[in-house]
Amino acid sequence: MQDTQDKSAFDSAIRALEFEIANAGTHLTIDAAARQSYAMQIQVMANELRGQVASGRMTWAQAAQQAQEARNAIMEVIRGRSTPVGRAMAERLKREGKTLNELIARKTQQLHGVSADFNRLSATQKNAVYAEIVKSAGTSNPRVTATMRNLSRAGRGLLVVSIAISVYSVANAEDKASAARRELAVTGAGIGGGIAGGAVAGLACGPGAPVCVTVGAFVGGALAAFGVDFFW
Amino acid sequence: MQIVSTADLSVLRVRTPDEDAPPQCEILRSGRASGCLVPGAVLEMAAQWQSFYLLFTTDDTPFEELLHIHLLDANLRLLDSATLGGIYATGSFSPLESAELDTFRFRFIGDTDWSVQVLPEPGFRIPLWSEPTGVSRPVGFTRHFIVRGQPQPEHT
Numbered sequence: 001m002q003d004t005q006d007k008s009a010f011d012s013a014i015r016a017l018e019f020e021i022a023n024a025g026t027h028l029t030i031d032a033a034a035r036q037s038y039a040m041q042i043q044v045m046a047n048e049l050r051g052q053v054a055s056g057r058m059t060w061a062q063a064a065q066q067a068q069e070a071r072n073a074i075m076e077v078i079r080g081r082s083t084p085v086g087r088a089m090a091e092r093l094k095r096e097g098k099t100l101n102e103l104i105a106r107k108t109q110q111l112h113g114v115s116a117d118f119n120r121l122s123a124t125q126k127n128a129v130y131a132e133i134v135k136s137a138g139t140s141n142p143r144v145t146a147t148m149r150n151l152s153r154a155g156r157g158l159l160v161v162s163i164a165i166s167v168y169s170v171a172n173a174e175d176k177a178s179a180a181r182r183e184l185a186v187t188g189a190g191i192g193g194g195i196a197g198g199a200v201a202g203l204a205c206g207p208g209a210p211v212c213v214t215v216g217a218f219v220g221g222a223l224a225a226f227g228v229d230f231f232w
Numbered sequence: 233m234q235i236v237s238t239a240d241l242s243v244l245r246v247r248t249p250d251e252d253a254p255p256q257c258e259i260l261r262s263g264r265a266s267g268c269l270v271p272g273a274v275l276e277m278a279a280q281w282q283s284f285y286l287l288f289t290t291d292d293t294p295f296e297e298l299l300h301i302h303l304l305d306a307n308l309r310l311l312d313s314a315t316l317g318g319i320y321a322t323g324s325f326s327p328l329e330s331a332e333l334d335t336f337r338f339r340f341i342g343d344t345d346w347s348v349q350v351l352p353e354p355g356f357r358i359p360l361w362s363e364p365t366g367v368s369r370p371v372g373f374t375r376h377f378i379v380r381g382q383p384q385p386e387h388t
Contacts, residue, residue, distance in 0.1 A: 038320070042295075071295050075320050090320035091386035093366045094343040097322045098294055106294070110274075114238070141296040143254040143271070144319050208385025 014165060019190030019225035020218065022162035026191045027198075027217065028155025031086035035148040038078040039140045045070045046138025050131075060130035067137035068100055084198030084213050092208035100133075107132045162187065186229045193224020233336045233350075235327075236278040236285065239263075243275040243289060255291050259308055266308045271315070272300045276325040279336050284311075284350050286336055286377070288325060297322045299340050301348055303376050312354070312376035314369045317341055321386075342366060342383025349378045 049067055052058040058066075079090050098106065107129045108118040118129065166183045173179030197220010198213045205212035243257035246269060255273035259266045272289025276299070279286045283306040290297050298317035304310055317323055323341030330337040335349045342365070354374040363369060364381045 035319075068295075075295075079320055086319075089318065092383075093318050093321045093323075093341050094384045094386050095321050096324050096339065096341050096343065098324045102324065103294055110292075136292075136294050139293050139295070141291055141293040141298060142252050143291060143298060143315075144296060145252070146254055148319070206385070207387040 011169075014169070015186065015225070015229060016222065018162055018165040018169075019187060019221055021158050021165070022187050023190050023194035023217065023221035025155045025158030025162055027083045027085055027194065028151050029159065030081075030083050032148050032152030032155055034078050034081045034086065035140075035145065036152075037081070038074065039145055041074050041078070042071055042140060043138045045074065046134050049134050053131075060127040060134070064104075064130040064133040065100060067134045068103070071137040072097075083195060083217070084202045085210060085217055088198075088202055088208060088210040088213040092210055103133050103136070104129055107136075182229075186225050189228040190221045190225035193227075194218070194221030196220050197223070233279040233281045233286065233330065233333065236280050238275065238278075241275075241278040241285065241287070243270075243272065243287075245273045245292075257289060259287070259304070261308060268304065268308045268310060270300065270302045270310060270313070272302075277327055277338075281334050281350050282352070286348060286350060288338070290325065293322075294324075295322055296320065297324070299323060299325055301377070301379065303350060312369075314363070314367055314375075314377070314379055316346070316367050316379070318366055342381065344381045344383050346379065346381040349380070351376055351378065 046067060049058070049063040049070075053060055053063050079087050082090065104118050108116050108121065111129060111132065112121065112125065118126065121129070166187065169183055170176055170179045194217040198217035200220065201213045201216020202209070204216070240262060242260045242263070244260055244265070246256045246258055248256075254271065256269050257272050257275070259268045259270065270287065270289060271291075273292040274290050276288040276290055278288070285304040285308070287302040287304065289300045289302065291300075296319075298315050301314045301316065302310060303312045317340075321341060324339070326339045328337040328339060328345060330347070332349070335347050337345055337347045340346055354376050355378070357363075357373060357375045359369075359371055359373065362375070363379060365383050367379045367381075369375065
């Protein structure tokens with residue numbers, strides 16, 4: 001009797017661990033994929049603008065202006081593709097970006113010295129300044145990208161661990177087909193519940209509250225997984 | 233704090249074969265290499281209080297900028313560092329007036345006035361707890377300067 005209770009408690013603890021590992025792994029993998037897409041999209045955008053200037057369909061000044069607008073638009077799209085936790089991380093600090101004129105002044109100084117005045121530059125020099133702005137718009141911060149790359153590896157590792165625990169559970173079950181269906185349903189519910197829990201916590205706590213959203217994702221994942229597990 | 237001119241302290245970006253590597257720069261004193269490497273590519277400003285130098289560097293990624301704060305001693309030995317900023321966000325550095333001699337005030341991100349107070353001796357800190365939102369530091373229990381600010385989230 002005692003042995004059965006102990007085994008049940010152990011199985012329950014293992015399942016709880018498995019759901020949360022799968023939940024965390026999925027969150028990290030989605031956000032890392034969004035980051036990869038962001039780095040790629042801004043690079044494509046900058047290359048396209050350079051191509052349009054090269055083909056004479058656009059001036060460098062127009063390309064610089066469009067690069068700034070497109071970069072911000074891509075950033076918004078990618079934030080939307082992130083998990084609630086990722087979005088909360090991105091929104092926790094209000095942006096204070098440079099205006100186009102401030103960027104022009106900064107790039108002018110970087111290219112032509114601290115005392116350089118953009119208005120006194122030749123047309124070629126001005127185009128070089130605009131081209132630098134387009135180049136900057138196509139560049140993501142390498143430090144952030146490197147961190148996301150590490151988190152992506154961690155996310156994939158967690159998913160592998162979660163799958164390994166699922167395989168262990170199915171392998172030790174008497175009715176393997178039923179156990180496999182249950183694993184799939186419960187883990188899926190845990191992941192879905194995690195995303196939903198994060199989104200609800202985001203609404204409740206307001207924007208840019210990553211700690212609250214992470215707790216919401218954790219609790220939502222656990223509740224959904226245990227709910228499906230209980231009624232299975 | 234006293235602003236240090238770029239003739240006295242400047243930085244030179246260290247070029248690496250890997251273009252995707254996080255940028256690093258070497259601090260130059262009067263144009264001469266010091267051997268001290270710190271994260272960042274562009275020197276936004278340098279200030280001095282007593283024998284301490286406070287350096288603010290950025291990664292030259294204006295659409296997703298991070299601000300690195302470095303404290304060095306008189307021999308340009310790195311005493312402490314912190315980074316301000318976050319993913320899919322950017323800031324723009326501008327100095328502010330400060331009445332306190334040991335404190336540097338500035339704007340960067342989060343619609344707030346930030347300040348950095350230099351401590352004469354390292355003080356205690358609790359990792360992940362003692363810093364305002366958006367400030368990250370290497371793991372440890374001490375800090376040689378305190379970063380203060382009340383950053384606002386994106387949609388307020």
